[in-house]
Amino acid sequence: KEIGPFPERLKPISLNCDLTKRHDVIGYNDIFKELSRLSLALYAPLNYILPSRLKFYEKIYDTVVRSGGSLKQMDRERSLQVLMRINLLKRLESSVHAFRLTMTKMLAKIDHAVDLIDGFEKQAMTATFEHTELSDVNLDDDDWLDEEYSISGNIKVNLSDMDRIAWRESLERDKAIFSGLLWEMEKITPDHDEKLNTLKETIAQKISQPINEGNRKILIFTAFADTAAYLYEHIAPYVRDKFNIESAKVVGTDQNKTTIKIDKNLHTILTCFAPRAKEKHLTMPNLAGEIDILIATDCVSEGQNMQDCDYLINYDIHWNPVRIVQRFGRIDRIGSPNKVIQLVNFWPNLSLDEYINLKERVENRMIIVDMTATGEDNVLSNQSSDLEYRKEQLKKLQEESVDFDELNTGVSITDLGLNDFRMDLVKYVQEHGNLDNVPPGLHTVVPSRLSRNTPPGVIYILRNINSEVNVDNQNRLHPYYLVYMDNIGQVVSQHPDAKKTLDLMRMLCKGRKDPEKSLYEPFNEETNDGRKMDHYSFLLEQAIRSIIDVKEESDIDSLFSAGGTTALLDTVKGLEDFELVSFIVVRD
Numbered sequence: 256k257e258i259g260p261f262p263e264r265l266k267p268i269s270l271n272c273d274l275t276k277r278h279d280v281i282g283y284n285d286i287f288k289e290l291s292r293l294s295l296a297l298y299a300p301l302n303y304i305l306p307s308r309l310k311f312y313e314k315i316y317d318t319v320v321r322s323g324g325s326l327k328q329m330d331r332e333r334s335l336q337v338l339m340r341i342n343l344l345k346r347l348e349s350s351v352h353a354f355r356l357t358m359t360k361m362l363a364k365i366d367h368a369v370d371l372i373d374g375f376e377k378q379a380m381t382a383t384f385e386h387t388e389l390s391d392v393n394l395d396d397d398d399w400l401d402e403e404y405s406i407s408g409n410i411k412v413n414l415s416d417m418d419r420i421a422w423r424e425s426l427e428r429d430k431a432i433f434s435g436l437l438w439e440m441e442k443i444t445p446d447h448d449e450k451l452n453t454l455k456e457t458i459a460q461k462i463s464q465p466i467n468e469g470n471r472k473i474l475i476f477t478a479f480a481d482t483a484a485y486l487y488e489h490i491a492p493y494v495r496d497k498f499n500i501e502s503a504k505v506v507g508t509d510q511n512k513t514t515i516k517i518d519k520n521l522h523t524i525l526t527c528f529a530p531r532a533k534e535k536h537l538t539m540p541n542l543a544g545e546i547d548i549l550i551a552t553d554c555v556s557e558g559q560n561m562q563d564c565d566y567l568i569n570y571d572i573h574w575n576p577v578r579i580v581q582r583f584g585r586i587d588r589i590g591s592p593n594k595v596i597q598l599v600n601f602w603p604n605l606s607l608d609e610y611i612n613l614k615e616r617v618e619n620r621m622i623i624v625d626m627t628a629t630g631e632d633n634v635l636s637n638q639s640s641d642l643e644y645r646k647e648q649l650k651k652l653q654e655e656s657v658d659f660d661e662l663n664t665g666v667s668i669t670d671l672g673l674n675d676f677r678m679d680l681v682k683y684v685q686e687h688g689n690l691d692n693v694p695p696g697l698h699t700v701v702p703s704r705l706s707r708n709t710p711p712g713v714i715y716i717l718r719n720i721n722s723e724v725n726v727d728n729q730n731r732l733h734p735y736y737l738v739y740m741d742n743i744g745q746v747v748s749q750h751p752d753a754k755k756t757l758d759l760m761r762m763l764c765k766g767r768k769d770p771e772k773s774l775y776e777p778f779n780e781e782t783n784d785g786r787k788m789d790h791y792s793f794l795l796e797q798a799i800r801s802i803i804d805v806k807e808e809s810d811i812d813s814l815f816s817a818g819g820t821t822a823l824l825d826t827v828k829g830l831e832d833f834e835l836v837s838f839i840v841v842r843d
Contacts, residue, residue, distance in 0.1 A: 262565070262591040265466070267598040270457065271605075272450040274351060275443045283603050286347060286439075289432055295339055296425035297365055299332040300412045303422040316410060328410065348603060349478055349571040350450065351443045352485035358437045365430045372423050375414045445489050450601060454486070454570065455493055457599060458548070461566050462498050467593045471500060472528070472564040475550045476582045478573050480506040486550050486570065487512060500547040503528065507554030515544035525555065529563040531592060553578060561585045565593040569600045676757050679765070700774040700840045701763045709759055712741035713791060714748075714839040715798045719832050735836070738798040742790075746801050760839065774842050791838075799833060 274280060296302070304312055316328035339361075346353040445451055454475070462471050475490075477483050487504035491514050494500050503513035503524045511519040517527060526533040528546040535542065549564075553573070564586045573579060579600075586596050684690065703711045719734035737756040739748040748756040782788055 260591075261589050262562075262587065262593045262596045264587060265595050265597045267600055269600050269602055270453055271602045272453050273604045275447045275449050277442060277447050280442050281439050283347075283605055284609075286436065287344075289436055290340065290343055293340065293343075293429050293432055294425045295336040296422060296429060297361070297368055298335045298339055299329070300410075300417065300422065301329045301332055303418045303425075304412070304416055305418055308416040311416070312412070345478065345571075346481075350482040350485055351440055351448055353479050353481040355437060355440045356481050358433045358440070362430060362433050362437065365426050365433070369423060369426055369430070372414060372419050372426075376419070450570075451486070451489060453601070454490070454568070457568065458490070458494060459497070461597075462494075462500070465565075466595050466597055467565050470563075470565050470593060471498070471547045473548050473566045473568060474528075474561060474564045474586060475548070475568045475570055477550070477552060477570045478578075479571070480508070480510065480552055482570065483550050483552055484510070490548065490550065494548055501544065502548040502550065503546045505549065505551045505555055507552060513546060515546065517542060517544060521555070524549070525559060525561065529561040531563045532560040532588075532590075553582070555585065559585055560588060562588040562591040562593070565591075565596045567596070567598050569598070572600060572602065676761070679761070695834070695836045697837045698840060699764070699770065700778045700842055701767065702771065702774060703841045703843055704763070708747070709763060709841055710741045710747060711843050712739065712747060712841050713794050713798075714739045714756065714760060714841065715795060716836045716838065717799070717802075717833045718836050720834060736802055736833070738801055740794045740798050740801075742794070744794060744797040746797075750802050763839065763841065778840055778842065791840075795835065795838075802833075 274282065301309075301312060301316075312328070343354070343357060346357045458473060461473060465471060475486065477486065483504050483506050487502065491502040491504075491512075494502055495514055501514045503511070503515075505511050505521055505524055507521065509519070511521065511524060513519060513524055513527075515527065517523050523539070523542070524546065526535050526539055527542065527544060528549045530536070530545060549561075555561075562585075567583055567586050569579060569582065573582075583598055586593075703709050715736075715738050717736040717738070719736065732753045736750045737748070737753055737760075738746065738750050739756055739759060741747050748759060750756075779785075782791070
């Protein structure tokens, strides 16, 4: 009672904006189409090494691992190309200004590379091209993209070892695409920036019609420091002239700014923005001035109490929805003086289906390489982002204010989808050795958790023997299939929902090192130590039928014939495409 309750969360407001109202500027669809044409050859010089010199560079830059395989530098470069392609999409969604800056930087780098090639041809002298390599990059942290793309150490390539004609042609094609896009984007001045103008209208409406009496505070989040600078440049004078209120920009560096004369450090600015929550009367009693509009990057998205504010605007939607929840958590806090709080999300003016499909078209131009693997084939390699999963999350973000528990998990297009599971696997292999010699047919019994939608049943892990066949081309783990069946033969999680099933498996199994006697003894008794598997044969048949429409009856029981788990090596009789690798029994 002394602290106070949580505020009521109003339904989120979704604002769908075009880039501009000018009719002589291309829209999102055409821009995405142009981005899909990019080769981004600038970031993959090793692709243009002459065959006779390739071994030399592989010896220098490929990383040999314990298993005898290697992490190839060409794969690293391919990953960097993908990250840069995705970065362009993220910048476009954030602001026209951020998109322009990125293209300008890329054009300058392309010009430098072309000049280097031309200079080499004229003078016929030794020259090297240096570019940054991909190493330990946090894919949810966009700050590294604001620093001239300086990720880590340099890769040096001698131009005499390259097919300079082919590389120059690829660079020139990219330059033409970037130049065309930049020419289009230059037309969108701040006066014609539809998203910026909509933000001004939203601020004006909130200030003139506050949702809590007398509260004029607004917190505006963006993923990029470039966008934050652009917004501060145009929003700060606008609100000061029209409403006589003060603003600040916080990006976690010495580039913080404010319209009042105070120290520019993070703590001081946040205290002036949320004087009640930060107890300004105790910590800074002699500091005058108050800030009502705060523009911030995700440097303040965790661990900050800013519940003085009742209105949060996501100027761009971070590609990891968990970040959106963290942002809203800055004002959705116990002890808030506000009765209600409002979340406002800006979106490109596209339907959700168009939005996802455009991303897929651009992203699928390249495959994100599994940087955590040993260079060998990895079961968990990811050939496409789980876009349906992403779509489900975005739909939820548009329709309701979600909590962490309601968001399933924070998969994003850029987190490689299954990277958490890959890291679990890599860690396990490091501690316990290679899994190549583990026999199929292993199983375990775990307790169900009805509160987390894990009813009693079985999770089957199957392998498609015919690796050329990928049912409906939907399975991200092909040739492996995960199906979760409940005890009455209904599907809990289908094979296209690989991420969801892996999440459930992880929740049920991770951290459990010892078998639970109270669970496996009744299972062994019911099945006569694996000799009587009728019930599980039935569930397995239903699982396979959920993958492919099988009309003929099949002798599934052969998988559970006498002889224990060794018999599980047999392929499915009548359904020759599959064999059972392992299974997890979920019991009350």
